[in-house]
Amino acid sequence: MWWMLVDNEKAITEALAADLGRHEFEALTSDLHGLKTDILEHLNHVEEWAADEPARIRKEPLGVVLVIGAWNFPFLLTLQPVVAAITAGCCVAVKPPELSVASQNLMQDLVGRYLGPEAIRLVTGGPQETTKLLELKFNHIFFTGSTKVAKYVAAAAAKHLTPTVLELGGQGPAIVTAKADIDLAAKRIAYAKFLNAGQICLSVNHVFVNPEVHDAFVKRLQHWTQQFSGGESSHMCKIVNKRNFNRLSGLLGETSGEVFQASGKKGDNMLSPTVVTDVSIDDSLLSEELFGPICPVIKATYNDAVRQTNSGPHPLAIYIFSSDGSEIDYVLQNTISGGVTINDVLMHYGVPGAPFGGVGDSGQGYYHGKYGFMAFTHQRTILEMPTWMDKLMAFRYPPFDMKNMKNFVVKNNLGFRRGETMEDQVVGGSRGQSIMGLGRIWGPARLCASVLGLGYLANKILVSRALNHGTKAYFDWNKEIVLVTGGSGGIGGETVQQLASKGIRVVVLDVLALNYKAPSNVHYYKCDLTNYEQLQEVAGRIKSEVGEPTVVVANAGVCRGKPLLKATKQDIDLTIGVNTLGLIWTIKTFLPAMVSRNHGHLLIVASQTGFLATVGITDYAASKSAAIAIYEGLHTEIKHVHKATAVRLSCVSPSHVQTQMFTGVKSVPGMSTMTTEYLANKICGILLSGRGQNIIVPAAAGMSPWVRVLPDWVRVLLQDAAAPAFTDLKPHDPFKKTA
Missing domain, CATH: 3.40.50.720 (NAD(P)-binding Rossmann-like Domain)
Structure with missing residues (x-):
């Protein structure tokens, strides 16, 4: 796949330009760079991720899996989970997004030439073909798209008890407090709305701004919006199709807010970045996920912003702009979201080694790096018991002796009394009772226990017998x-x-x-x-x-x-x-x-x-x-x-x-x-x-x-x-x- 991307970089950027009007720079940095980075991470760590763990935990491929991609980043969001599935050892059926026609056609050609058909097959088509695919029994389904379609995918998967990862979206807010760097916040939020014409699941949906800095923020937001999109030479992307263009235009026509629309190049499905102020909570622009270059601005303190955010489904991302740690902590402690970026936008998506995913209506499950590998992997626990252990475990066989119940007693190691809570205790470190805490076996005995890999119960019995001379009291x-x-x-x-x-x-x-x-x-x-x-x-x-x-x-x-x-x-x-x-x-x-x-x-x-x-x-x-x-x-x-x-x-x-x-x-x-x-x-x-x-x-x-x-x-x-x-x-x- 790496060489497929390298050899066909120009063709891929041209396909993205045809589908979305995406500039070459944006196509390279968004789609190709992220995908190539993920391939390298998988190649560098696959042996580590796939290695058996003590006890043993063997990572085994789930089998034949289905990946359904998204049209807004057709190569990245389709092939990134495919990389994880292949690394895990799965065979993959891939359904590329039909709305990105040029990208779909190119992907079909390239995958057939570069990747073995015994490991990966592409299925093209629209909703009818997708529905037929979902009727089949897969071992795992990975879907990227809207919450509405995800419900159909989840329902179809449930019929076969097929596990899923659902990467969705939501109405992710930006919260700008009075202690934010106003110009920087405006610049970065305008960038989020400009990138791919706001057609990003992680994009800022709307902005809550403290009333004290509202006017100054709006002025800078309008400035940067015009700066990024002005003129016929604008690098602005287009809306993917007429239906979505009409949807966004309709929402914009129904708003009761004050509309500022930047000038920019004209053309089919081109919608200039738009800032809308004086927006009320019940405005049309807040009725659904916008997924476009429209930025509603609402006057609200960060406390009010938190309350309003919590009144709806959990978003995929929240963006906090503030220089005050207490304000940031308040938002983090009182909200739930897939991820958070502080004083910037989108950046948490690309953190190496970190999971990416939503929560609730914004998704379920994670991927990226090891988390993607694990999504397509079954962790199989394997324990080989020595035959000589049967003498130590003889108490488990009938006829039963209630005196042997002591071997199964779970002792109270809570560390606090009835009526107390964990917060009543100030104890450093973990509360967990480790094998090390059951007894100190010195020198060769401890080394022997480690080498033999004795289980928890066996170790507990051996320690107890040694410390109590094998007698009862x-x-x-x-x-x-x-x-x-x-x-x-x-x-x-x-x-x-x-x-x-x-x-x-x-x-x-x-x-x-x-x-x-x-x-x-x-x-x-x-x-x-x-x-x-x-x-x-x-x-x-x-x-x-x-x-x-x-x-x-x-x-x-x-x-x-x-x-x-x-x-x-x-x-x-x-x-x-x-x-x-x-x-x-x-x-x-x-x-x-x-x-x-x-x-x-x-x-x-x-x-x-x-x-x-x-x-x-x-x-x-x-x-x-x-x-x-x-x-x-x-x-x-x-x-x-x-x-x-x-x-x-x-x-x-x-x-x-x-x-x-x-x-x-x-x-x-x-x-x-x-x-x-x-x-x-x-x-x-x-x-x-x-x-x-x-x-x-x-x-x-x-x-x-x-x-x-x-x-x-x-x-x-x-x-x-x-x-x-x-x-x-x-x-x-x-x-x-x-x-």
Whole structure:
């Protein structure tokens, strides 16, 4: 097809001149340039687009397809979808537009000479031939034309359940606000109405202009309209036929507005570009899509323009002219259209790699580049299951055991409670639960999982079995006692309150007083976790007054926020004392009872800084890295030393959480931020599941552990990127031990 266009450039431009009176420059830039650009994009990317994807997703041609072109750009709008269909591997029946007689005849000759008949066939004729074509069963129909005809095409396709792409039009407005560049807006809108005599589905149908700048805009619009079309040497196109010429002339004759018509060359079906002002909303010119060189101008603010636009079908395009971002955002947020160009016209049509299509009455489906390729492609999912997987999946076969339902439970990973909305939460990154977030499988195991391409369910089962030693554990929450360290506020405080709201008994260990009103099932004990003897004494009181804790949330943490060389001995004693020694003393105090009963759950709140240290938090990061190591080591000891495989161990590594301890953290690109409520909800979800888990929060940050195996230059780049967030860290100091 490329050589067909190159070899016959002169013949094609002559055919377009005969059909539409189109100047050679316009024919080359509009029809041929766009078509050749699309061919190159398909040739350059077809291997990439057609390649199988993991899992696998194979792209297969839909089969024999029908393409019905449009007369206003007969080569571009007919052959562009043909390029996509051929690239996808389809055989194409092509119906060129009969109104562009010269173009149709030339296309019939060229396609027969340049393109193989086994791949593409042309069918010429009028509505009768098109109707006969639509009675046949195609695997896909691509239609470009009017909304009225599209309804017949869609109805015919529906009889065979044939998918369609419908590229239509609509009454696309231009909205000119008081803050627009008036002369530039007028020039570009006049150009849109001049190009192909306004016979473009994307053309400006009418203009809304702010009353403050209306007169100035109209003056410049009239100037540019005359400039583009004046004189006998005008490059103005003609209207395609007498019927459309009479239709436009009739609408113009019925208008109640003031008509300004530019002078220009005369001839059959020549209609000079026309500006009509003082147009009311119910004017004849706004009764239908104009598809011609008539430009009605309506006085309206951008707010009124939006309301009026929304009162009709969704347009194919909206053009906004303004220098005020808030005005532009208002229009974008409050309208629906196929596409938008800001401070210009038509340009979004040619953006490489972007989809083009309408919405509602202006069309359905997309094309251009990859989107055109996909329109003619079936995405076929192919999964080859290893035979050895049958042992892991044996629970699915009858006779059924309801205990196996746990393999199908969809856990609540919403990240918010009943009654809350997503807007109530401030969480960076994706909310989606990725496989990375289900558990961190280190080194060869993770690599093996990737290579084998294990499915989501299989991976979930393997992770869960590994973290829970292949055993089951049952928790009776009417009897369990949960102990939370650092539960006076922040993450711990929110966790306490969420658990207490479910009727669970909770014990709080903290050196600080509670900053919330505790219900009767919450028991507070003041304790310095760095003092092992004091902790033992308080633990004895808890056991005698409340009972033996069966679940421990090791949440207590301190960050002094100073570079290591500027931190005092007191700073480091406090950080390492609470975050590391306090964690160890807590474990040694409460875990032995769980081990002896082979029942319980220890959850350690670590941090993603345990994988990547940066400015001001070196000692804190070291303590959190130690927490992760303690979790991993304990997990192995529980199994091999204590044989208490029903005791659950979990580790939660969050990113930045909005607590008083980190109020000085600055936001940097790529850093996730979450509320204490969000993280507490995750913690409670793990506890209530009764299963040990090792998760990154949010799940979108699931690649954090990989920092340890990435090249050093990557690690340094990540540290440099994070440094600005912590360079001036002034965390909340509840202890007031140091300056």
